Amino acid sequence: MSNSLSSLLTIIESVDSFPYIENPYYWKFRSHDGALLGYITPEIASRFIDLPHSKYFEVDKLKKEVTIAGALNDFEERNKVFAEIASDWRKSDDLLNKGWRDELYTVYYPRTKPYMLLERAFSCLLGVVTYGVHINGYIPAEKTKDKVLKMWIPRRSPTKATYPGKLDNTIAGGLGYPYGLWENVVKECYEEGGLDADFVTKNITATGAVTYICQPYGPEGHAQPEIEYTYDLVFESEIDNIPHPVDGEAENFTLMTVEEVKQRMINGEFKPNCALVICDFLIRHGIITAENEPNYLEVLSRLHRRFPFATRN
Amino acid sequence: MSNSLSSLLTIIESVDSFPYIENPYYWKFRSHDGALLGYITPEIASRFIDLPHSKYFEVDKLKKEVTIAGALNDFEERNKVFAEIASDWRKSDDLLNKGWRDELYTVYYPRTKPYMLLERAFSCLLGVVTYGVHINGYIPAEKTKDKVLKMWIPRRSPTKATYPGKLDNTIAGGLGYPYGLWENVVKECYEEGGLDADFVTKNITATGAVTYICQPYGPEGHAQPEIEYTYDLVFESEIDNIPHPVDGEAENFTLMTVEEVKQRMINGEFKPNCALVICDFLIRHGIITAENEPNYLEVLSRLHRRFPFATRN
Structure with a gap:
């Protein structure tokens, strides 16, 4: 992955763009x-x-x-x-x-x-902290026919207000009131991917959270501290439980090898914070390693930014 | 795990104890x-x-x-x-x-x-950054006879200079010159646990790193920024490849359920930074979750402290 060596930190920096030094431009909301x-x-x-x-x-x-x-x-x-x-x-x-x-x-x-x-x-x-759930649906290497890990990747509908047509995490949604995390996971898995609650309950694992502060409108635009709780959802084969759009937020789902996912991340084809969530996935699964990523430690820290704000937990 | 609710952050704070605010007591070494x-x-x-x-x-x-x-x-x-x-x-x-x-x-x-x-x-x-490899050896829940995840936990030799008799990660060792990460993993797996390179190569996955600044000699003692690269090592059964001490750094290995490990962590029976490594493991495996740990996000960030120092990668 020689051509990706410098690109993964670039992805993180494009999302976690708010400066780490005290920033006198922004006001505090208390x-x-x-x-x-x-x-x-x-x-x-x-x-x-x-x-x-x-x-x-x-x-x-x-x-x-x-x-x-x-x-x-x-x-x-x-x-x-x-x-x-x-x-x-x-x-x-x-x-x-x-x-x-x-x-x-x-x-x-x-x-x-x-x-x-x-x-x-x-x-x-x-500029307050917002929350979401992001789910990586994948088939472990040993369960695919060509023995490489594959991920279910949706393309966002061309009519979505934000990032139309970009690639996304298998399932992802903001945490709206009054839903708890688990209710939200089950709801989004059905609405976005047609996955039923039994399948999800049996195959999902909570794996942590990524935390970052982005500025989607540029260096002096609104600051958005975001916390995305992450989950791994294991599919046992390439042909069972194929996700399919129900609410139309996704246009379609494609099964991609992890190499294809990485390449499309580097090419900028993903919604940026979803690429960041996949970086965390690839690190936890030993695909991005200290051996192939020269900014490994900086990437890891910036996936878990410590907030100065009150947070949910 | 009601009695552990406040204890996991306590474990992290006891290891990552160096203040997050500018600390005028310490000098900078450049x-x-x-x-x-x-x-x-x-x-x-x-x-x-x-x-x-x-x-x-x-x-x-x-x-x-x-x-x-x-x-x-x-x-x-x-x-x-x-x-x-x-x-x-x-x-x-x-x-x-x-x-x-x-x-x-x-x-x-x-x-x-x-x-x-x-x-x-x-x-x-x-006060410079030091590095190590820490390996969590475990048997997945579905492969144990009572269907709960179990970990191989060694007890440190009573003659070790530091933390004698405390519980430890399955395999752990400092990254000495001139070893690379992978060489160190293979070397320590054999020396500490008698595990052969073929078994390790087949069953190990790099999963990230934990980063923290500890003060083992108290609030005004030496500052020690540490980076521990983490690995998961899957054992396929409770009876095969049982680790056994070779170099005598460990006294013995015990197979513990994840509940027992948690309880012993809370009781302070582990070397502190090894308990921190296990916190990271338990989060990645969905055992410590946002639902059962009220300081989940603070724990996650502090497992991945961003350093002001030059680092290895």
Whole structure:
């Protein structure tokens, strides 16, 4: 894999792009008792000053911080106020309007406890941590006819709002309220791949999580800290339980050898964070190793970025 | 595993104990061209001032840095000078003298390139990154008679200089010069467990690395950044290829269920960094999950600490 030697870190850097040094450009978004919830752009911060709801926020221009006021110390109240703000901003914010999903994401604080619910597209504007499940469906080398590990890779529908036509993880979905991880896994496995719960339960293993902070709109765009819980789903043969699109999010599924997957990752054919999830898979399965990847340790650390934010667990 | 809920992060914190915030207590140890190689205590830093070899070092008390002088820009020269210093210091440094191994460790800089060789025990005093291989030998659940995953766990010899009598990873060893990772794996598998190279080659998978900075001598003691490359070694049954001590580093091997391993980890029966390696194993195998470990994400990040130092790869 000589031509991939420098490319894997390039993939990681393109996703985990937020600088590791203190970044004075971004403002801090804090809970009513001071916990760091996210990073916001100066433009988003400025919107909190003249807001109809401005009494619920303290804006400190010197410290560059927007803090939820002590008055907003109730879960339901926070949900209501942020729903109103999202609804207002949607009228003038194209990104929020186009990305609107009518789906709620949970902000956690302190650990394991829901702090507030936000419209999925609004989470991006507020730079808070979002969560998803990403599942690598594969056939172990010893169970394929040519004795090489193969992965089930879907192509995203050409009509998807984000990354249309790109390659994806076998199954992947954001963790919306009120689903738990396992419910979400079962739901997405059926909706995206037509896989039934019995098959999934019998063959899936939780394998960790990847954590990174991306900036999909460039170096001074919204910061998006993401946590993707990862799973391995073993298919026992190349001909049984073939995944097939149900909800139309995927156009089709192709069985690819691990070499083909690597090459397509390097070629930029995957949705970037899905390529990152596959890097983690390839490391855990001994396909990317310290011998063939000169930035092995840097890749490993950056797949597991430590967040300064409150997180789910 | 209710009684282990808070304990797994406790295990990680006891190993990865070096603070994440800038620590003004420690001095920086730098290469002749300014790369950070390690953290040293003020006491170690002070020894470089009146050294017979002091012309080879720049000691900056204001910045708290010891930098190898430009004159020492040759690999062989560095090895010679540091061997002389180690030999001198051994006379008065009890830790160095007792820990002396007559084994060389490689300091890497820039990435993948050996910068100098140091006596193993001297590496600890200079706070540079050291490397090892840690192998989890296990029998998958479906291949044991009671259908639970079991691990081969050795007890360290009561005469070992460090952590005598503690439980350990199946096979583990420091990466000494001039061995490569794979040579080291094969060598240690035979020496520590009597496992032959054919069996190992057929059944082993590289699975990543854990990275942490420990302080075995307390909060102001020597800082030790360590990188342990991890491997899974599958045993096909409970009765074949039973590991047995050859070099006497292990006293004996016991087959333990994963529940027993967890309980003994929580009880503090393992060498601490080996317990950390097993945490990584249990996460990758879906035994420690986001559902049963409330500090799952913090544990995952701290198993993969990002180093400010030059590293091997």
